Amino acid sequence: MNAAVKTDFRVPVLGTLFRFQWEPAQQAYVLLYPEGMVKLNQSAGEILALVDGQRNVTAISAALMEKFPEAGDLSGDILEFLEVAREQRWIDYR
Amino acid sequence: MSNAGSTTANALARTKTHGQPLWLLAELTYKCPLQCPYCSNPLDFAGAGEELSTEEWISVFRQAREMGAAQLGFSGGEPLVRQDLERLIAEARKLGYYTNLITSGIGLSGERIAAFREAGLDHIQVSFQASDEEVNNMLAGSKKAFQQKLKIAREVKAQGYPMVLNFVTHKHNIDQIDRIIELCVELEADYVELATCQYYGWAYENREQLLPTKAQLERAERITNEYREKLKAEGNPIRLIFVTPDYYEERPKKCMNGWGEIFLTVTPDGTALPCHSARMLPIEFPNVKDQSIDAIWNESNGFNYFRGDEWMQEPCRSCDEKEQDHGGCRCQAYMMTGDMHAADPVCGKSPDHGKILAAREAAELDTNGQPITYRNERNSKVFAESSRVFARSG
Numbered sequence: 158m159n160a161a162v163k164t165d166f167r168v169p170v171l172g173t174l175f176r177f178q179w180e181p182a183q184q185a186y187v188l189l190y191p192e193g194m195v196k197l198n199q200s201a202g203e204i205l206a207l208v209d210g211q212r213n214v215t216a217i218s219a220a221l222m223e224k225f226p227e228a229g230d231l232s233g234d235i236l237e238f239l240e241v242a243r244e245q246r247w248i249d250y251r
Numbered sequence: 252m253s254n255a256g257s258t259t260a261n262a263l264a265r266t267k268t269h270g271q272p273l274w275l276l277a278e279l280t281y282k283c284p285l286q287c288p289y290c291s292n293p294l295d296f297a298g299a300g301e302e303l304s305t306e307e308w309i310s311v312f313r314q315a316r317e318m319g320a321a322q323l324g325f326s327g328g329e330p331l332v333r334q335d336l337e338r339l340i341a342e343a344r345k346l347g348y349y350t351n352l353i354t355s356g357i358g359l360s361g362e363r364i365a366a367f368r369e370a371g372l373d374h375i376q377v378s379f380q381a382s383d384e385e386v387n388n389m390l391a392g393s394k395k396a397f398q399q400k401l402k403i404a405r406e407v408k409a410q411g412y413p414m415v416l417n418f419v420t421h422k423h424n425i426d427q428i429d430r431i432i433e434l435c436v437e438l439e440a441d442y443v444e445l446a447t448c449q450y451y452g453w454a455y456e457n458r459e460q461l462l463p464t465k466a467q468l469e470r471a472e473r474i475t476n477e478y479r480e481k482l483k484a485e486g487n488p489i490r491l492i493f494v495t496p497d498y499y500e501e502r503p504k505k506c507m508n509g510w511g512e513i514f515l516t517v518t519p520d521g522t523a524l525p526c527h528s529a530r531m532l533p534i535e536f537p538n539v540k541d542q543s544i545d546a547i548w549n550e551s552n553g554f555n556y557f558r559g560d561e562w563m564q565e566p567c568r569s570c571d572e573k574e575q576d577h578g579g580c581r582c583q584a585y586m587m588t589g590d591m592h593a594a595d596p597v598c599g600k601s602p603d604h605g606k607i608l609a610a611r612e613a614a615e616l617d618t619n620g621q622p623i624t625y626r627n628e629r630n631s632k633v634f635a636e637s638s639r640v641f642a643r644s645g
Contacts, residue, residue, distance in 0.1 A: 160511030172440055176349055176373060182271060191415050191442060193373040194273065194321055206418035211557045246488065 165214035169248040177205055204238055260270055269558050271319035272515040276326055283329040284357045290453040290626035293530045300520035305335040309342045311517055314544035316346045323348040331358045337370045349531040356403035364410050375407045376415040385481030402580050404438045416440040421461040422446045430473040432478045446494035450581055453626040461613040498607055502581025503595035510557035523547045525554055528582040532591050557581055564592050565599040
């Protein structure tokens with residue numbers, strides 16, 4: 158890990174109102190909540206799939222960059238998405 | 252990435268000639284201890300056939316899930332009446348559904364809420380009739396209803412469920428909207444639906460008693476907006492959803508987000524419907540005992556009947572807004588004009604729009620003291636009987 162980048166120790170967890178799962182019929186990850194559903198695009202789905210209440214933000218970024226090495230540095234995009242997700246209450250930080 | 256999520260409803264409707272069923276509403280039974288005069292069940296429910304068995308319901312869940320249904324609502328009547336509800340929840344959850352229990356809370360206990368949790372139930376919606384004990388009980392036709400509902404709402408939250416509180420609003424309770432909202436805040440609801448009656452079935456019979464005036468409605472919406480701002484400023488995450496009656500609109504709503512596009516209702520006797528009101532229409536709807544869900548959704552006459560726009564008449568056919576509202580609600584057109592192909596009279600372009608205007612005027616009249624037709628077995632038999640008479644003579 159680059160020593161110049163500070164580790165982000167915050168651990169995101171899925172919001173209590175939401176359930177996250179893969180939907181074969183839609184070929185997409187979705188968030189399910191009372192009487193509603195959000196269909197996630199691929200990058201949003203890949204990020205939330207790593208939100209397991211164990212990994213911190215830095216670990217999530219590292220795992221995604223390992224999975225998609227051709228995508229370059231994703232950490233900025235990931236932070237931006239997690240911010241949107243927190244505003245939507247899809248996630249919270251422990 | 253702010254567009255990371257789109258409502259699936261819209262995304263899917265565009266990509267296919269018709270969508271997949273995403274929402275399965277399982278009306279497990281028409282039995283109910285309450286007698287709400289705005290119930291969405293058919294007027295002649297007492298004449299319906301035998302309820303589906305446990306195994307038949309599980310087969311419906313499995314088939315609809317394979318076609319893509321992700322949300323499952325257990326409704327009724329009062330679904331708690333079904334003794335196999337725990338088993339049905341467990342099977343649905345195993346199949347991958349998000350499971351919603353839509354209940355009056357009457358007959359529910361802490362033990363049963365825990366058993367549902369164990370079975371995998373995701374969410375409980377409790378319906379209230381008013382924030383005030385007396386009005387609530389008057390409307391529900393039950394003396395103990397209100398206290399029981401409060402108890403159950405507190406229990407639902409205590410056991411960690413997300414909770415939606417549903418208040419059906421109308422002339423008799425809409426002026427208490429501030430108290431309704433404060434009650435919901437106190438009960439720590441996650442979502443609150445402040446939904447005006449939809450005037451079908453029992454509510455249509457009681458419309459003069461239920462439709463609020465324009466002034467009542469505007470006041471309620473203003474107060475709701477004030478609470479939204481206040482609660483947001485306090486950091487309260489509660490969401491208030493305010494649904495207005497289309498009687499005060501000039502354009503109709505796109506019924507069910509499109510006929511046979513998203514919603515699949517299965518009634519207690521297995522009749523499959525594109526919308527829970529559609530049973531009133533003079534269309535023969537398929538039954539899950541006779542056909543697969545796939546055949547019902549994709550091939551049956553009932554589900555194909557109002558797909559596309561071939562069926563439309565003027566003024567809808569040549570209307571440049573027909574894609575937006577699809578001519579409005581078919582049941583409303585049928586109830587008010589006698590022709591289910593007509594434009595929804597809510598539309599200002601409909602030749603029958605005067606009927607909506609007349610209903611608005613009637614809402615201004617004082618209806619105190621007029622009788623309400625309660626939704627119960629005895630009244631339903633009257634409707635079931637009279638519809639048989641119509642069926643014979645028609």
